[in-house]
Amino acid sequence: MTVSNPAQRRVLSELRGVGVERPTFDPALAMALRERIETSLEDLAGELDRPLWASKQALSRILGCEAHHVSEERSGFAWSLPAARGSVVHKAIQLSVTWKGEPAALDLVDAGIERLLDDAQSGDLGAFLGARSSGELAELRSDAGDLVCKFLEQWPPLLPSWKPRSESRLRVELCGGRIILSGKADLTLGTAMADTAGRLIVDFKTGRPGPHHTDDLRFYALLDTLVIGIPPFRLAGYYLDEASFHPENVTEQVLEAAARRTIAGVTRLIELQLGLRSPQITPNPACGWCALRPTCAGAEEWDLARRHDSADGGT
């Protein structure tokens, strides 16, 4: 394989960890994590009259600010051009994994848009894309093409022997199917061999590193462990704009932290779904775009805290 630039060499050596021995894990770990989560949630889950779905987005939102989460759930998700661009980029990267021959970024983007327009699983994204003007679509193609081009430049060709899988869905049913944890990893490479970890999970990001990205990846590591039985060996957020990545090796402590956070988040989701208490407000970065901002005291608190932080930073 030809690896032509330093970014590609870094992906191979620092991310994929070529030549580095993989850790082994006790096969009982996955069972112990499942048991711990189910034991913590079973009483509340028993009260549910319909399955509760928990995704990385729902966990991040509910643990950030409950009132914000409830507001978002009520208003429902509305597609925007930046959100659509992210989905098109992910689709194009997915297609690049199995594309025959050397792919061109714009060909991948066009094929990705075509599939999203037809794909019932993409929900109302197809309808959103179908309703865009020629100018909006041209801008979307250009922006998405730039990011896909960066992926093709920064990543070495993904060899079949690395077992690349993109947009791989993860789903774990807990407490007799009353709780469903779900996620979709952008890219996984490798596979576990007996008790030896072998999978790398990558989430591609088109913006700046955010504090919840580590938690999102840890959630995927937990799901992967519960599904496969052996944890992945490493997680990484890959930031296409700056060709940088934030890797984390998976350990028992990382998985325990993910399990604790999942229990805390799902507990809140169930309590609010059952109406056991009112949603609390917690000032946090989401105050910047929250629909409740005009009337919520938390937004003012958040702005004030940020002003103080900037003032402290300036002295």
Ligand code: SF4
């Ligand atoms: S403005 Fe901030 S504190 Fe208030 S509901 Fe929204 S995210 Fe929560």
